[in-house]
Amino acid sequence: MPIETLPRPAPIANAEYRERRARLMAGLPPDAAVLLPGASLVTRSRDSEHPFRQDSDFHYLTGFPEPDALLLLLPGREAGECVLFCQDRDPEMETWTGRRLGTDGALREHGGDQAFPNAERDTRLAELLDGRDSLHLPLDDAGALRLAERIRADLVAGGRRDARAPLSFADISGAIHEQRLIKSEAELALLRHAGAISARAHRRAMAAARPGRAEYQLQAELEHEFRWQGASGPAYASIVAGGANARVLHYIDNAAVLADGDLVLIDAGAEFDLYAGDVSRTFPVGGRFSPPQRALYEVVLRAQARVIEAVRPGATLEDLHRLAVRELTAGLIELGLLAGELDACLEAGACRRFYPHATSHWLGLDVHDVGGYRRAGQPRPLRPGMVLTVEPGLYVPDEADLPAAYRGLGIRIEDDVSVTPQGHEVLSADVPKRVADIEALMVKE
Numbered sequence: 001m002p003i004e005t006l007p008r009p010a011p012i013a014n015a016e017y018r019e020r021r022a023r024l025m026a027g028l029p030p031d032a033a034v035l036l037p038g039a040s041l042v043t044r045s046r047d048s049e050h051p052f053r054q055d056s057d058f059h060y061l062t063g064f065p066e067p068d069a070l071l072l073l074l075p076g077r078e079a080g081e082c083v084l085f086c087q088d089r090d091p092e093m094e095t096w097t098g099r100r101l102g103t104d105g106a107l108r109e110h111g112g113d114q115a116f117p118n119a120e121r122d123t124r125l126a127e128l129l130d131g132r133d134s135l136h137l138p139l140d141d142a143g144a145l146r147l148a149e150r151i152r153a154d155l156v157a158g159g160r161r162d163a164r165a166p167l168s169f170a171d172i173s174g175a176i177h178e179q180r181l182i183k184s185e186a187e188l189a190l191l192r193h194a195g196a197i198s199a200r201a202h203r204r205a206m207a208a209a210r211p212g213r214a215e216y217q218l219q220a221e222l223e224h225e226f227r228w229q230g231a232s233g234p235a236y237a238s239i240v241a242g243g244a245n246a247r248v249l250h251y252i253d254n255a256a257v258l259a260d261g262d263l264v265l266i267d268a269g270a271e272f273d274l275y276a277g278d279v280s281r282t283f284p285v286g287g288r289f290s291p292p293q294r295a296l297y298e299v300v301l302r303a304q305a306r307v308i309e310a311v312r313p314g315a316t317l318e319d320l321h322r323l324a325v326r327e328l329t330a331g332l333i334e335l336g337l338l339a340g341e342l343d344a345c346l347e348a349g350a351c352r353r354f355y356p357h358a359t360s361h362w363l364g365l366d367v368h369d370v371g372g373y374r375r376a377g378q379p380r381p382l383r384p385g386m387v388l389t390v391e392p393g394l395y396v397p398d399e400a401d402l403p404a405a406y407r408g409l410g411i412r413i414e415d416d417v418s419v420t421p422q423g424h425e426v427l428s429a430d431v432p433k434r435v436a437d438i439e440a441l442m443v444k445e
Contacts, residue, residue, distance in 0.1 A: 003228070005228070005229060005230070006193065006196055006197065006200070006229055008193070008230060009186075009189040009190055009192070009193045010186065010189070011063075011273060012063060012184075012186045012187070012190070012273075013186070014063070014110060014111040016184060016186055017061060017062060017063050017110070017111060018082075018111055020060060020061055020179060021061050021073060021081075021082055023179060024061070024073070024172075024175060024176065024179060025073055025075040025081065027175055028075055028134075028136060028175075029133070029134060030133070031131065031132050031133040031134070032075060032132065032133065032134045032135075032136055032170075033072065033073060033074050033075075033128075033129055033132040033134070033135050033136065033166070034071070034072065034073035034135075034136045034137070034172055035070070035071075035072055035129075035135055035136070035137040035144060035147070035148060036057060036058055036061065036070070036071040036072075036073075036137065036138065036144075036172065037055070037058070037069075037070050037071075037138075037141060037143060037144050037147070038054055038055050038058040038062075038064065038066075038067065038068065038069035038070065038071070039052070039053065039054050039055040039058065039067060040067050040068050041067050041068075051232070051233075052066075052067050053232070053274070054067075054274065056180075056274065056365040056366050056370075057138070057173065057176045057177075057180075058071060059274055059365065060176065060179075060180055060365060061176070062084065062110060062112070063110050064084065064086070064106060064110050066086060066087060066100060066101060067087070068086070068087055068118060069084060069085060069086040069087070069106075070084070070085040070086075070118075070121065071083075071084055072084075072085070072125070072128060072129075074128060074132070079113070079114065080112075080113020080114045081113060082111075082112040082113045082114075083112070083113065083114045083115070083116070083128060084103075084106055084107075084110075084112045084114070084115040084116075085115070085116050085117070085118050085120075085121045085124075086100075086101065086102070086103065086106050086115060086117070086118065087100050087102070087117070087118055088100070088102055088103065088117035088118065088119060089102035102117075103115035103116060103117055122150075122154075125147075125151050125154075126151050126154040126155050126158065129151055129155070129165075129166060130155060130163055130164060130165075131164045132164075132166050133164075133166060133167055133168070134166055134167065134168045134169070134170055135148055135151075135152075135166040135168070135169050135170070136169075136170045136171070136172035136175075137169060137170075137171070137172055138171065138172060138173045139169065139170075139171040139173070140171075140173070145169070148166075148169055151165075151166075152165040152166060173370075174372075176370075177370035177371050177372075178371060178372070180364060180365065180369065180370050180371060181362065181364075181369075181370070181371030181372075181385075181386060182383060182384075182385035182386060183364060183385045183386070183387055183418070184385070187275065187364070188385075188387070188418055188427075190272055190273050190275040191275050191276075191277075191363065191364070191387055191416065191418070191427055192418075192427045193272050193275075194231070194235070194269065194270050194271065194272040194275050194276060194277035194416075194427075195269075195277045195279070195416045195427035195428035195429075196427075196428075196430060197225065197226060197229040197230075197231050197270040197272060197277060198226075198268065198269040198270045198277030198278075198279040198416075198428055198431075199279065199428050199429070199430040199431035200225050200229065200430070200431075201221070201222040201223075201225035201226055201268065201270065202222070202266060202268070202279055202281050202431040203430075203431055203432070203441065204221045204222070204224075204225050205218045205221045205222050205240075205266055205268075206281070206283055206432070206438065206441055206442055207441065207442065208221045209258065209264060209283065209285055209287075209442065210258070210285070210286075211258060211259060211260035211285055211286055212257060212258065213257070213258050214254075214255065214256065214257050214258065215240040215241070215242055215245075215253075215254040215255060215256050215257075215258065215264070216240070216254045216255060218240045218258075218264070218266065219238050219240045219254045219268075222234075222238055222240075222266070222268045223238060223268075225270075226270040226271075229270065229272075230272065231270035231271055231272045232271050232272070232274075233270075233271060234268060234269065234270065234271065235269045235270060235271035235276035235277060235278065235367045236269065236276070236278070236367045237250075237252040238252070238254065238266075238267070238268040239251055239252060239254070239265070239266065239267035239268060239280075240254045240264065240265075240266050240268070241254075241264065241265045241266075241267075241410065242256055242257075242258040242259065242262050242263075242264040242265075242285065243256070243258075243259060243262040243263070243264075243408065244398065244408040244410070245265075245410075246263065246264070246265035246282065246395070246409070246410025246411070246412075247395040247396075247397070247408070247410040249356070249357060249395075258285045259285060260285060260286045261284075261285070261286060261290065262284075262285050263282050263283065263284055263285070263289075263293055263409060263410070263411065264282070264283060264284075264285050265280065265281075265282045265410055265411065265412055266280065266281055266282075267279070267280040267412065267414065268280075269367065269416075274365050275364065275365060276363060276364065276365070276366065276367040276369075277416060277427075277428060278363055278367050278389050278414065278416055279414055279415065279416065279428045279431065280391055280393075280412040280413060280414030281413065281414075281431060281432075281433060281438075282297065282300075282410070282411045282412060282413065283438045283442065284438075284439075284442075287439060287442035287443055288439055289435055289438075289439070292405035292406055292409075293409065294435055295335055296331075296335065296394055296396070296406055296409055296411055297411050297435065298331075298435070299327075299328060299331030299332070299334075299335065299394065300328070300331075300392055300393060300394055300411045300412070300413050301413055301433060301434070301435075302327060302331065303323075303324050303327035303328050303331070303392040304324075304390055304391075304392050304413045304414075304415070304433075306323055306324075306327050307320050307323050307324050307327075307359060307360075307390050307392065308390050308415065308417060308424065308426065310323055311382065311388070311390065311417050311419060311423065311424035312382065312419070312422075312423045312424060313381070313382055313383055313384060313419060313421065314381050314382065315381070315382050316379035316380060316381055316382065317358075317359070317360045317373060317379065317380070317382075317388065318379040319379070320359050320360055320390065321358055321359040321360065324355075324359040324392040325346065325351050325355065325359075326342070326346060327392075328351050328354070328355055328392060328394060329342060329345050329346055329350065329351045330342055331394075332345075332350075332351065332354060332394070333345065335403070335406065336403055337354065337396065337402060337403065337406060338350050338351070353397070354394045354395055354396060354397075355392070355393060355394060355395070356395070357391075357393070359390060359391060359392055360388045360389050360390055360391070361388065361389055362386070362387065362388055363387045363388060363389055363416055364387060369387075371386075382419045383419060384419050384420055384421045385418070385419065386418070386419045387416065387417070387418045387419070387427070388416075388417055388419070389414055389415070389416055389417070390414065390415055390417050391412055391413070391414030391415075392412070392413065393410070393411055393412030393413070394409070394410075394411050395409075395410045395411075396408060396409045396410070413433055415427070415428045415429070415433075416428045
């Protein structure tokens with residue numbers, strides 16, 4: 001495969017981050033405020049840290065890339081509605097860990113109305129929140145709750161008769177997550193790019209597969225391509241599962257040697273500008289499907305094609321899952337893995353023995369992205385701008401009551417799909433999944 005770099009999409013503009021914040025504030029009650037912490041560095045061992053990744057909600061509202069920041073939104077404040085606290089410039093620390101933006105750089109490069117160093121956080125927060133009736137924050141964040149309680153205590157203990165502490169706390173996460181569910185054109189461009197990088201990586205892994213190579217060597221091929229193309233790395237722990245390992249849905253050991261005659265299931269996606277790709281392919285280690293492997297694979301492929309075709313505004317994820325189950329169940333009956341009439345097997349849920357997971361999940365800044373799957377107790381209709389996976393699979397137990405030719409096989413085929421006004425777009429289309437195309441790529445390469 002030629003070594004080339006895909007053209008990068010434009011980053012999300014500061015104007016879009018401002019619009020997101022304005023939209024969030026427009027849904028709040030009068031005299032409300034939003035308090036949202038960013039992520040902190042996480043220790044890996046002793047004095048080394050894991051690579052920093054910003055909190056997804058914080059990134060969605062700010063685009064700010066540094067640790068230990070805090071966003072305060074104050075609707076209607078004349079001096080500015082968006083206040084950011086961040087690390088100050090520190091030449092000594094920057095010698096070790098790299099340049100910091102500081103308050104001036106934060107405003108210059110990421111917008112906002114005011115920025116203060118973290119050293120002033122405690123003294124300024126009580127002043128800024130004085131008079132706000134409600135404080136909206138992620139209630140599942142213990143650190144944010146402790147900070148909010150301390151601010152309220154500081155206002156109460158401040159001694160000023162006219163000081164007014166927030167009377168109530170409310171969760172802000174749900175409102176942010178509803179916004180995140182519908183992707184903008186700029187977000188779709190980043191997701192499309194993450195899908196394209198992921199597709200190149202899968203093609204590269206297919207080309208590199210040989211009997212005797214280890215699962216981790218294919219993982220290395222995948223993740224080299226991610227980094228070569230400018231992704232930060234994998235969006236989640238890469239799964240490279242040869243043979244019976246494919247029946248472990250979240251297998252991440254990636255340590256076994258690939259055997260001739262086995263299939264290998266790869267579930268891996270790139271993260272680009274924090275947006276995730278999530279792609280699965282299953283292919284023969286030796287380059288050719290055996291007849292039973294091909295027969296089972298075609299069942300999964302047919303189910304995926306039918307489900308992708310059904311992705312359009314107004315459909316629901318439950319509709320898509322029912323369709324996948326129907327197609328997979330019909331295929332299992334054809335192959336002799338299930339016995340009985342189709343409707344009876346569907347009524348009994350017989351497919352669950354071979355297909356224990358859902359067909360789709362949301363995709364975005366998180367690989368299992370946020371946003372409710374139901375509204376008012378009913379399945380949520382798809383709308384343009386939503387992005388989801390379509391990932392049917394079959395995993396055949398190694399059990400004596402099943403035909404020997406299929407025992408131990410695990411197959412999953414997954415693509416990233418956006419909902420468009422006319423129907424759908426497959427964001428990860430540039431990786432083979434038809435049997436003939438997979439075999440041609442593996443033989444050619």
